[in-house]
Amino acid sequence: MKFIIQRDYLVRSVQDVMKAVSSRTTIPILTGIKLVTTNEGVTLTGSDSDVSIESFIPTEEAGDEIVEVKETGSIVLQARFFSEIVKKLPKDTVEIEVQSNLLTIIRSGKAEFNLNGLDAEEYPHLPQIEGNHGFSIPADLLKNMIRQTVFAVSTSETRPILTGVNWKVEDNTLQCIATDSHRLAMRTANIETENGGSYSAVIPGKSLNELSKILDDTTDLVDIVITENQVLFKTKHLLFFSRLLDGNYPDTSRLIPTESKTEIVLATKEFLQSIDRASLLAKEANNNVVKFTTMPEGVVEISSTSPEIGKVNEEIQSKSIDGEELKISFSAKYMMDALKALESSEIRISFTGAMRPFYIKALDDDTVFHLILPVRTY
Structure with a gap:
């Protein structure tokens, strides 16, 4: 040679x-x-x-x-x-x-x-992919879908299936779901499938992270073929194979609340910065927890207390608050991850009570959805 x-x-x-x-x-x-x-x-x-x-x-x-x-x-x-x-x-x-x-x-x-x-x-031969489950998606959209979900996969091997992202294809819609059982990230997009049908696969989060690093930010199409135990991503000069995770992904649809008791609209950047500041004192052993309290006249108080270090309080003005008063605690890291994944200047948070999961959406976009379980604090 x-x-x-x-x-x-x-x-x-x-x-x-x-x-x-x-x-x-x-x-x-x-x-x-x-x-x-x-x-x-x-x-x-x-x-x-x-x-x-x-x-x-x-x-x-x-x-x-x-x-x-x-x-x-x-x-x-x-x-x-x-x-x-x-x-x-x-x-x-x-x-x-x-x-x-x-x-x-x-x-x-x-x-x-x-x-x-x-x-x-x-050298071992690469898998021969012969699959009839195929569709194409622009590279920049694929990168975005990975970025907006993969952070929520589990890092613990106790439930290996949760270390992957569940890709569901149905009626020309691709839905990507990731959860570590404390939070959930979901992203949907319209796609063109070759021969319809519905199917589901769980792709390891690690594989998607590596794929994302290789893909260019272009509108060039990536061809995706899913078989029983492999997925292939194909670009002009690149083939990326990954094994799929075995097992059934949990049914996450029943986690998603159908009603809300309190709805709050906030400016994303201001809220993110406020949570970031509050997390500076949030005790690591306390899972980085901040408290979120609604006040009169549309004000929200964000606070955190660490007995050894001190405490922080900050008030921000919401765009609107509808419904019951609320006091809730949650992980600052989970909230910041979700806010960074939403590409929107304003977000809506819907709460169904202090100990029930709450969800976050962009005000102008229904394709991205985040769910976070609150933390019990006494």
């Missing part, structure tokens, strides 16, 4: 596939990146057997030559060293040559590295 390639294309592809490479794998060859060269271009693959990423660099794009292939072939190179080497090479082009004993020479300018390679035949 021998080819010459534009360094910036190689660096970007290596960075993308590195997101799937784990140093803690039980399969030694998976600590490497597989390179395959054909007359069409170079394909790089990284995998940890849960997530696999394949990046393709074509020989030319928009009339510019990117890769000059002199000899086709394949090799697996140690990911950690290979990624550091290509990042630090001196010139804009890189020559990679594999000799008969798998020794790989990497040249750029006057720099030359020799790396011991591994036989690409021993």
Whole structure:
């Protein structure tokens, strides 16, 4: 195998596939990146057997030559060293040559590295995705949907299913739900499905985080195919595979209140900053709890007390308060996460009592929905 390639294309592809490479794998060859060269271009693959990423660099794009292939072939190179080497090479082009004993020479300018390679035949094959559950979604919308939900997945392995985001497709609508049983984040969007039908899958939060880092903020479509135990995200030059989580996701629809006793409209930024200040004194052991109390004339008091440190009180003027008076405590972190995920200048919070879950929505957008369980304080 021998080819010459534009360094910036190689660096970007290596960075993308590195997101799937784990140093803690039980399969030694998976600590490497597989390179395959054909007359069409170079394909790089990284995998940890849960997530696999394949990046393709074509020989030319928009009339510019990117890769000059002199000899086709394949090799697996140690990911950690290979990624550091290509990042630090001196010139804009890189020559990679594999000799008969798998020794790989990497040249750029006057720099030359020799790396011991591994036989690409021993690298596990990527899953073959044959699924009839397929749809497409713009990359920027997909990134947003991930950002607005993935933070609410559980970080505890006691209920593995909650470490993923539940994707439900029904009637050309995609609904993404994440919950750690103390809070819930939901985002819906209209999509075009290939052959209708309804289905559901739970995608690990970790996989979605890595996918989000790779996707560009463009309106280019990402093709998504869901099978029984895998999901594939496909862009122009990238394939991103992830295994799905086994098990049934809990029915979250019954958690969502159908009525409210108190409704409050607040300016998002002012409320977020106020919660942020109150959380400065919220005791860590007390789960970062702040108190929220309605006052006369549309005023809301936000306060926090830490016996060892002190206390903080702040009053902010709401846009409107309808319904009963209210005193409630909740996690400042959960509230701040939810507010940051809402892209709206004003929010509506609906409460059904001091110990019942309450939900937060943007005033002008029903597609994003957050639910938080209050904290009992005495």
